[in-house]
Amino acid sequence: GQQLNQSPQSMFIQEGEDVSMNCTSSSIFNTWLWYKQDPGEGPVLLIALYKAGELTSNGRLTAQFGITRKDSFLNISASIPSDVGIYFCAGRPAQGGSEKLVFGKGTKLTVNP
Amino acid sequence: DAGITQSPRHKVTETGTPVTLRCHQTENHRYMYWYRQDPGHGLRLIHYSYGVKDTDKGEVSDGYSVSRSKTEDFLLTLESATSSQTSVYFCANQRSVGQPQHFGDGTRLSIL
Numbered sequence: 001g002q003q004l005n006q007s008p009q010s011m012f013i014q015e016g017e018d019v020s021m022n023c024t025s026s027s028i029f030n031t032w033l034w035y036k037q038d039p040g041e042g043p044v045l046l047i048a049l050y051k052a053g054e055l056t057s058n059g060r061l062t063a064q065f066g067i068t069r070k071d072s073f074l075n076i077s078a079s080i081p082s083d084v085g086i087y088f089c090a091g092r093p094a095q096g097g098s099e100k101l102v103f104g105k106g107t108k109l110t111v112n113p
Numbered sequence: 114d115a116g117i118t119q120s121p122r123h124k125v126t127e128t129g130t131p132v133t134l135r136c137h138q139t140e141n142h143r144y145m146y147w148y149r150q151d152p153g154h155g156l157r158l159i160h161y162s163y164g165v166k167d168t169d170k171g172e173v174s175d176g177y178s179v180s181r182s183k184t185e186d187f188l189l190t191l192e193s194a195t196s197s198q199t200s201v202y203f204c205a206n207q208r209s210v211g212q213p214q215h216f217g218d219g220t221r222l223s224i225l
Contacts, residue, residue, distance in 0.1 A: 030211070031213075033213050042205075042216035042217050088156070100158060100161065103157075106155060
């Protein structure tokens with residue numbers, strides 16, 4: 001099946017640093033979603049992107065829908081300890097007309113105070 | 114807020130027993146999904162529903178069945194549980210076509 005390559009797999013940063021992560025695919029997507037998951041909880045939607053080139057912010061988080069429609073990026077500015085968690089990208093493929101999502105395997109973020 | 118309640122939140126059972134997990138939504142969202150999450154595999158779709166009594170298979174559907182007799186409830190059944198089905202199971206809903214999915218808090222299932 002289709003796969004999303006999410007990188008990096010893990011990040012260890014100092015509080016106050018900026019963070020970047022991305023997802024890439026070999027096929028085109030109509031929708032890109034970014035989720036955050038805390039231990040023992042379900043993924044929570046952070047940002048949804050619907051158009052190529054779209055740049056959307058949610059507080060210190062900014063995500064972009066790549067122009068080629070095959071990738072997406074998430075940036076976190078001025079990280080704080082509560083940013084710790086696993087970040088997932090998800091995409092809805094353009095082909096097939098299905099409502100099913102394809103998920104990346106996640107980026108585990110650790111923030112050192 | 115997904116308005117999703119998953120029950121039970123934790124369950125331990127033995128190989129060969131039937132298990133049913135429940136997902137209840139307070140909204141009348143059209144789509145509902147069942148995923149399993151395992152280390153190294155991320156979220157994998159088991160089954161999904163696009164309406165009452167309308168369901169379809171996901172990528173890891175073997176050994177699982179689902180039912181949706183009312184809009185608000187989506188049940189996942191393991192007819193005869195195996196140790197390979199030990200996992201964390203997440204339910205998600207989606208209001209309509211093209212909208213994001215929202216997740217419940219999961220059920221941790223251990224099969225001994």
